Amino acid sequence: MAIMALPAFLQGSTELSVTGPKVVTSFRIFGLTINLTETVLLEWIVMAVIIGLSIFLTRGLKVKAVSKRQVIAEMAVEAITNLVSDTMGKRWLAFTPYIATVFCFSIFGSLISLLGFRAVTSDFSVLLTWALMTFILITATKIRFGGVGGYLKGFAEPIPVMLPINILSEIATPTAMALRHFGNIAGGSIIMGLIYFGLTGLSHMLHLQVPVLTIGIPAVLSLYFDLFSDFMQAFIFIMLTMVFISNAGPADDEATSAA
Amino acid sequence: MKLGFFSIDLGTILFSWINLMILFFALKHFLFKPVQKILSERQAAVDRTLQDAEDARTRAEAAETEYTEKLAKAKEESAEMLRSATRKAQQRSDEIVAGAKAEAAGILQQNREELEREKRRAESQLRSDVSELAVLVAEKVVGREINQNDHARLIDEFIDSVGDVQ
Numbered sequence: 001m002a003i004m005a006l007p008a009f010l011q012g013s014t015e016l017s018v019t020g021p022k023v024v025t026s027f028r029i030f031g032l033t034i035n036l037t038e039t040v041l042l043e044w045i046v047m048a049v050i051i052g053l054s055i056f057l058t059r060g061l062k063v064k065a066v067s068k069r070q071v072i073a074e075m076a077v078e079a080i081t082n083l084v085s086d087t088m089g090k091r092w093l094a095f096t097p098y099i100a101t102v103f104c105f106s107i108f109g110s111l112i113s114l115l116g117f118r119a120v121t122s123d124f125s126v127l128l129t130w131a132l133m134t135f136i137l138i139t140a141t142k143i144r145f146g147g148v149g150g151y152l153k154g155f156a157e158p159i160p161v162m163l164p165i166n167i168l169s170e171i172a173t174p175t176a177m178a179l180r181h182f183g184n185i186a187g188g189s190i191i192m193g194l195i196y197f198g199l200t201g202l203s204h205m206l207h208l209q210v211p212v213l214t215i216g217i218p219a220v221l222s223l224y225f226d227l228f229s230d231f232m233q234a235f236i237f238i239m240l241t242m243v244f245i246s247n248a249g250p251a252d253d254e255a256t257s258a259a
Numbered sequence: 260m261k262l263g264f265f266s267i268d269l270g271t272i273l274f275s276w277i278n279l280m281i282l283f284f285a286l287k288h289f290l291f292k293p294v295q296k297i298l299s300e301r302q303a304a305v306d307r308t309l310q311d312a313e314d315a316r317t318r319a320e321a322a323e324t325e326y327t328e329k330l331a332k333a334k335e336e337s338a339e340m341l342r343s344a345t346r347k348a349q350q351r352s353d354e355i356v357a358g359a360k361a362e363a364a365g366i367l368q369q370n371r372e373e374l375e376r377e378k379r380r381a382e383s384q385l386r387s388d389v390s391e392l393a394v395l396v397a398e399k400v401v402g403r404e405i406n407q408n409d410h411a412r413l414i415d416e417f418i419d420s421v422g423d424v425q
Contacts, residue, residue, distance in 0.1 A: 020262035026270065035270035037262060043278045050282060054290035061297045063304055070297075077294040097287040105282055125271035132272075133279060186264070 013196035013214070021123055039123040046108045046120060087239065088246040095245065098137075102130055103238045110185050110230035114222075121233070122186040124178065131174035131181075134241045138173070141248035177240055181233045188225035195221055390414040 109120030203211035
């Protein structure tokens with residue numbers, strides 16, 4: 001809207017819009033409209049970065065005389081393995097790569113906003129997908145250890161009257177997880193957008209052609225709303241996933257006595 | 260075209276799920292498998308080194324025990340050798356001393372006997388000389404020849420009565 005002589009990138013944030021991801025293309029399969037959105041493209045970039053980093057870090061691994069790259073790779077793997085081992089217990093270590101996947105995807109997907117892209121995690125569909133995956137894993141674990149009958153019976157415990165509440169809580173688990181992550185990242189991005197917009201307006205009120213106030217001040221706030229919040233949400237998401245899945249199985253001593 | 264800010268999109272869910280699975284398998288294959296392989300190899304190497312060290316320690320301890328035992332035995336043997344040598348030497352010296360003493364006693368006895376014999380010979384010589392002399396003296400005094408055999412008895416009696424030669 002602002003018509004000025006300055007190039008667009010020097011005009012600052014002159015409009016505030018809260019929108020979802022762009023639809024790049026869409027096609028119809030079996031009468032369903034399948035959208036390929038901006039989010040998915042960004043996911044591909046994030047995946048390429050993560051996979052590229054993995055391949056780079058694990059190039060030329062050695063038992064002795066390790067390189068700095070290898071130290072980083074080993075530390076990362078050991079850190080996430082220890083986290084899973086401490087949170088879920090040793091018998092759940094097979095979940096480590098999945099937990100690492102969600103953690104990396106969440107972190108990099110949120111931090112991509114620092115490069116000026118939409119955060120992958122500010123799209124509710126993405127978080128819903130991950131939360132549904134957690135839900136599937138929880139249910140699969142319950143059925144694995146209790147059988148289908150045991151799983152269904154679990155809804156009527158401790159008393160049959162609890163059935164609706166149990167169903168509700170079952171649905172609430174993934175919903176809450178997805179909403180929490182989405183709300184924090186999307187809310188953060190809105191707040192940062194507001195701050196840029198507000199500071200641009202303030203600069204113009206002070207008759208500054210270039211919105212100088214938007215230099216520096218948002219960076220400090222971005223430390224919380226982008227960096228800290230991104231790490232926090234990724235961590236919370238994987239912690240909840242681990243706790244819910246390991247709680248779905250029997251306690252440690254039962255499992256070891258059964259085995 | 261843009262989706263709503265808070266929207267649930269089937270396409271995004273499908274693609275996100277596929278992407279999640281792809282990333283899962285990629286991380287498993289490119290990061291976890293190689294790193295875990297290296298970690299377990301290193302663990303195996305460490306275990307092997309520890310086992311080797313333990314073996315070496317056991318061997319060293321066994322060798323030390325063996326050497327201590329051997330040393331003790333050698334000391335015992337040398338002490339025994341010393342004792343037996345001392346005993347033998349003592350015995351030998353005792354034998355030598357005893358031999359020397361016996362020899363000395365033998366020589367002394369021999370000399371004593373020789374002396375005794377000499378003395379007796381001198382005594383009997385003296386006795387015969389005295390009897391002859393007495394017969395001569397008596398011949399001179401009596402003036403006649405005295406039968407020596409008759410008078411030998413008399414002279415012997417005389418000598419006996421005078422006393423033994425000291």
